[in-house]
Amino acid sequence: MPEAMQERLTDIGPPHYEKFLPPVIKQNYGKWKYHEVLKPGVMVHVSETGAKLFTVRAGSPRLVSTDKIRKYAELADKYCDGFLRFTSRHNVEFLLTKQENIDPLIKDLKALGHPVGGLQNSISSIVHTQGWIHCHSAATDASGIVKAVMDELADYFETMVLPGKLRIALACCLNMCGAVHCSDIAILGIHRRPPKIDHDNLHKTCEIPSVSASCPTAAIRPATVGGKPSVEVIEERCMFCANCYTVCPSMKLNDPLNDGVSIWVGGKVSNARHEPMFSKLAIPFLPNNPPRWPEVTDAVKNLVELWAKNARKYERMGEWIERIGWPRFFKMAGIEFRKEHIDDFKHAGLTFKRSTHLNY
């Protein structure tokens, strides 16, 4: 490719999507009539014109090398005239018109180590974030936990035996890059120690007024430390949001002894049946235990299986819990209810149980 500067293009935007649509889609765009899931990971969309489009969905670690992308491209060439897409949960979808290509494609995908599935009543890939791969803010790793958890749940990706969809997401800090706050099960990295202040450098890298202002609980105030202008933190007021750290690198929250993972349940996004819901705190803290985070994988697996066993058909995690009640959920899941579970933020009062709808 040539040197850049001679004709510098800017603001060209992404390529037009039409360039990348296979002919069957161009011809049937907006004319799809219905779809059927043929088997795990395979569905067909049938057009009003009678045309059929087969989709094969393969799981992905999301973090992929160019070599892997080239492999995807090869498979697309081999079976799909070069057309493929990725999903909103980062899986790869191969778009076929020839039904006979499905099985060979699946065989090749499996050989490549990529499971096929994630459709319908299954667990799809875990939406996740950067973790220790790339983010300064991470209270835990992302890819590692995702791998460990999905190793355990792969069966549920490759089959469709669950009561409904189950969406898991992971975010490595409270910034929650992803839809962790609205997931059936969410894995969330958390800090539990107030910022350690780098008093030597703070005044060089950060504006003290904006550091103080960044704290939602007003835990930070200007102070002179060791003769240098800096800030101090009223530790009892800190709830470890890391907003100060986002604003100022000298307010480090990361801490090996206190960082870890919390587990949230019962969120959803779709409007199907129940309106969208936020995830709620189930397990306040599990330790960071790389490489396989056994406490986390166990906890997630237990939750999945508890739900799978007890929920009614179509009932998402949150719908199930809403029906049986949270006290019952805590009992069934064997999770101790603690002070941490009780909301004490802005709208806390609205989360108190203000009725006698209880079971015993």
Next chain:
Amino acid sequence: MPEAMQERLTDIGPPHYEKFLPPVIKQNYGKWKYHEVLKPGVMVHVSETGAKLFTVRAGSPRLVSTDKIRKYAELADKYCDGFLRFTSRHNVEFLLTKQENIDPLIKDLKALGHPVGGLQNSISSIVHTQGWIHCHSAATDASGIVKAVMDELADYFETMVLPGKLRIALACCLNMCGAVHCSDIAILGIHRRPPKIDHDNLHKTCEIPSVSASCPTAAIRPATVGGKPSVEVIEERCMFCANCYTVCPSMKLNDPLNDGVSIWVGGKVSNARHEPMFSKLAIPFLPNNPPRWPEVTDAVKNLVELWAKNARKYERMGEWIERIGWPRFFKMAGIEFRKEHIDDFKHAGLTFKRSTHLNY
């Protein structure tokens, strides 16, 4: 009765209730097995012992003269061996053991001008407050509106044709003495003009710091007016809560031109089916139009009849609206939706529609 001071009793508490229980109750206390409504305003409770207690419920204006109380007492003597009670909604209940006394009692009650009813799927009396009869704070009258509204709704007291119970309450100011905030239909007196300050007297009657502090929106600040220490009100910040007036009589909110009535719907208290709910704003403002408040009576009657016609069996007002959606309710009720309906208080964000569950 003798002079008081010679033997001054204090802290004796109320009379023990047992003194006032008829024998049939004493004997069957805690042994009631079931009840049946025999006809409007009449029910029988059957005990495990086989004993029966008949109750006749009569509507009351709540504000009653001693003469009327003596009349109740007479009827109790005549038909119930002197035993009667009042209900939590201020109706009178005659407690009979002789079934044959029911009809004569009803006849006497009607002759006295007291309708019999209010049981089961009916409208019971309106829980209400003092209004212009006794309270300094009232933005409207209580007894007058109640009388005007019940004149219109008496049929629904005397029959049981409604889908379920319908509870109406009235409070004459935002203090909401009563369960207005959790009623199927609530009538609420409101002020709409910031306090008129009596600068001449304020410093004499009130502590300026507590007056300023009383305002939840910080609309009040100390000021010197006409040479006297007083306060001023930032009028745009005032939402007419009258908390300042409760604290200081020199901050009068009452205002003939701007006071009036708002109508709220959809609250409930019982845990039957749906958990308890707050009432929500339906009509932001109707004028004070004594003696019959025709705008208010019309509005209430329309709401009752709309609900009666459309709700399913057992569905309380709030349950009905929740099923059909608020937009539909506003449309059906012919009420214009306005800025006033949108919450802008502390938890306002939680009242926004955060889903696509809409109908058209």
Next chain:
Amino acid sequence: MAETKSQTPKLDELEKGRWPSFVKEIKTAAQKSPMAADLLGQLELSYNEKIGHWKHGGIVGVMGYGGGVIGRYSDVPDKFPNVSHFHTIRINQPAGWFYTSDALRKLCDIWERHGSGLTNMHGSTGDIIFLGTSTPHLEPIFSELTQAGFDLGGSGSDVRTPSCCVGPARCEWACYDTLALAYDLTMNYQDELHRPAFPYKFKFKMSGCPNDCVASIARADCSIIGTWRDSIQMDKDAVREYADRGMDIRSEVVDNCPAKCMDWDGKELHIDNSYCRRCMHCINIMPKALRPGKDRGAVVLLGSKAPIIEGALLSSVLMPFIKIEAPYRQIKDVIERIWDLWCEEGKNRERIGEFIQRVGLGNFLEAIDVEPVAEMVAHPRENPYVFYEEYFVEDEEEEKK
């Protein structure tokens, strides 16, 4: 007094119509009481001017009590001198609002001697309200009331008159003795009721079952609502009878069950009681077939109130289930710990429900030494802002600290 009528054309309108008329009541009283007559006149003025004519301020009461009387003054005393004072007396009703005709007549006697002859039977909190008297009459009224066995109710920052539903006296669903508890708490807290010493008012209300016929969950700082722990008692034949007599068990009962824990196969009704929310609906509509279970007690909830000033609240669960047995130590102990804390740390005019929200339910529970349980919340927190109170420190660091 014969001309009163023509002087109140607006109010006269309200003598007409099907509902019993308060105007008639005032007019009746006015035949004996000039106070009632002037009340009528002032009210007509209000109806003409669309504004009230009462003033508050100036504490009045009886010796040794801090509450029970609401002082009220006309702002047009020149026109209506007989209501220049027009105080109300709050009198603690008997539990369940049961009376004998004799007791009522005794109250009337007192009130005709000393006041307007107008009452509210009853006030919203539950008291007997004597509407309108003047300061000099207060002590005599009090003395005659106590002689007759009655005492004042609350007002100001004290315990307010507890009230309760008719409960076991007449209701088959009462899961505990509401009258006994109301009476006991009233007697036990006489001092707290009569001598305001709290940051603000404190109300108790008791309902025998989740139907909550005294609206306790909406308007009591402490709401005690009966419920049961075991299974709904069912008479299967009686269920079938309801069905035979035309009840559509599926749509009327099963489909309305909020727990979705019922099933009807056309012959038999099944309830999965472990999920039943004790909402009462099925029992309410089939009283002959279904009854609350036998292991009965109550939920204790805290904190409901009207909107002033932080917004209205419903009570929230403090104790998901307790047995209600005299001497009720379990309730009293926790309430007293709550009062101690609230008196210590509550702000002026801060109700307990607002107080809990301000300090945080978790902290509140710690302070009153009650374990948090999942039944206290509608759902666990949705935000990740947990205040962990401790953290680990590396050994070397320890020294630095």
Next chain:
Amino acid sequence: MAETKSQTPKLDELEKGRWPSFVKEIKTAAQKSPMAADLLGQLELSYNEKIGHWKHGGIVGVMGYGGGVIGRYSDVPDKFPNVSHFHTIRINQPAGWFYTSDALRKLCDIWERHGSGLTNMHGSTGDIIFLGTSTPHLEPIFSELTQAGFDLGGSGSDVRTPSCCVGPARCEWACYDTLALAYDLTMNYQDELHRPAFPYKFKFKMSGCPNDCVASIARADCSIIGTWRDSIQMDKDAVREYADRGMDIRSEVVDNCPAKCMDWDGKELHIDNSYCRRCMHCINIMPKALRPGKDRGAVVLLGSKAPIIEGALLSSVLMPFIKIEAPYRQIKDVIERIWDLWCEEGKNRERIGEFIQRVGLGNFLEAIDVEPVAEMVAHPRENPYVFYEEYFVEDEEEEKK
């Protein structure tokens, strides 16, 4: 590089197991890229120490753009010099994430020349993420990308890369053309996307129906979700076929309808469409029998975001139903009015959802000249604290004022 394996025992663990391994991906890349090799080493260090080793700070980017690159630096550059810089590039994906194999290979070519060879396909916002390069490579990457027809995505306080569900390209339920709208908005707002000038980030996400397959209601400042106004299209025979093939229409369909607007008499399914909430459930489970209506369009919602700092938000309804037709003026006009207002009055780092809550939805609507409608709220206010903006004054008073 052959010894890499033995140096990362912890990560090696994660090569095992059934799910595709990101460690394998890094190792593959590491065969060509010393950056990827050092990433592996630093990650192993993190796994041993249970802490990340990245630093933020120091703005990096390409000329004339204010976003699209996230600067990142190792805090142990001595140990892992190849990742002392390790910036990511965000590249705007094609709408719907459709590619040809050629396009993908072009991207790979560029990235192998200039970066670690590691990517995220895709980032949570939707971008193609090139993971790890150093500052000197930024301009060359940019120039090669644009030559290949790609451009950078957003970061910082700008419009972020819009994303959309597969929509009409493959889904029978798409109620509008999500890809066309995503593309159009992206092109239309190139300046806003590349030159941060807002108080904070602003995200668009488009879903073709209420299933919301891009989670737009949870994580877009502007969520555009397809729906329909008329009746669900029903093929009655197909419904019966579902029933015949064993679907329990009553319990699976009717009982799950949140609007309770369906009925099944064993033969025919009835929908009272005037109450249908367009939740999609019945359509989802009977795709051959039911379809969205024909009068299609979208709901426009505003304001969702993650919890920092006022708590997470879901988007809320701004326009209950609009037709979605190029050139989309109705959406653009309102969005531009919103941006003007927000840029004027929003605080730094205040998302639009937080802004609306702070100023009040009613005031916000007035400022952007949109009429309030009941569809915007879950329910009307429960508190009585209305700010009436005007009041009547008596004529005489007028002068006093």
